Amino acid sequence: MRAAALVCAAALALAVPAGVLAAADAGPAKSAPAAAALTVEQIVEKHVAARGGLKKIRAIQTLRESGRMNEGPNREALVTRELKRPAHSRFEITLQGVTGVFVSDGTQGWKLNPFDGDFEPKPLPEEAIREAAEQSDIEGPLVDWKTKGHALELLGREPVTGRDAYKIKVTLKSGGVRTEYLDAKTYLRTRSDSTRTVKGRPVQVTATFGDYRKTAGVAFPRVVEIAASGRPQTMRVIVDKVEVNPPLAADRFAMAAAGAP
């Protein structure tokens, strides 16, 4: 069983922020204003509006996304991601009847990963907690980015899967850096580049987003493809179900007692 590789890939899947839109499948494109006419602030405003608007995005208190993940033949898994404000995240991956759990409350994190032979919760590495905290922003880093302490820089325009996109460098308050690509016509996100830690090493990761559908008035990508630099495999996440504001008890994100009888 190549479960370990899948679990690594699962960690990467956490890199998909909630409520982003893909341009390629987001319906008819509207005419795009000239790039020079828009500041990065204006582009992001349009992006937030395209997702469904600030009011609807802010109304999301909890989120559950369920679906399937595969990284090629015989590497099929069921995945569920739960997010709760302010920075709680819980990721479950089921492969061949075995379910592993990865949880973070933004400051602490733990995993219970039978794929590694673990039957007791273990703390997540510091790097993983930092990444989980970054990724658990339920509304995504572009919403209220100034208030959150992030910095944006418009790097220009670049084609993504054949469509023109704004290329924006996002420097998170934590120091992490991503490059986000927003479609120049729909203002929806089509791609995100970041550096992730995989097996203890930095790896350039590219995520692309598609098949947007709205739930509770907010558009969510239903297909996410994740590729790591220099690797032939692509991990594909198909989100079958999005639930906005499902009841998520606080103890789902609490540190499980290691070694408890």
Add this chain to the structure above:
Amino acid sequence: MKPLQVLVFTLFMSPAAAVLSAGVRADEVFLKGGAKFSGRIESQTETMITIDIGDGVVGVPVSRVEKVVKGRSPLDEYDERAKALQAQDTDGWRALGRWASHSGLSAQAREAWQKVLMLLPDDAEARGALGYVQQDGRWMTEEESYKARGYVKEGGEWMTRAEAQMVQAGAAADQARQDAERRANQAEADKILAEQRADKAEERARQAEEVDPWTTMSPWYGGWGYGVVGWPSTATVTTRQGTRPINTVNPR
């Protein structure tokens, strides 16, 4: 030594037997903390639950189990559907392969697609589902295709040669750092041992002047030795004398 790692998660292949065992209800074994095993419980003792997950058998320590729920699992549905299919029913096996794949049952999906492939050796969907890639007009395995495209396997992952070199360089740097840390630890250990030898010599000299050392031997440096307990740690440090738990050279 981690007993759990020795005792449990002995996953071994028993595909046909596991898939075809009939008449047993599916079970879910929930671990404290939320992890879960879904399949069929084969046996249960005071200390261990053995569950067949459809691709092998997993031993779960009872001490870590929160609850066991009896019920129907996707594995049962697969078994029922598979038993109802005729061997020549390619459409039926195809549908079952798709369903098993979408249900996260990779082993069952593999079995179903192999049935299709036996009947239709050039079926593109079955070939693709089983990892075959068509290149230059012939089917090859995923690994063969990676090799043909110039990828190499590094640390269990396929990657470009350039990426592999970067990984190797990173590993070499890590090794150099660990070696440096080990040397620093060794130097510190040597220093501590030298100090302790000096202390012991001094103590022996003092005791020799006072009383018979054998009747007043301190557990500190008698039978307990320098490896006196008190700092239990699973972390180890490597010395010329071998590997030992950290912090046992210099009890304080």
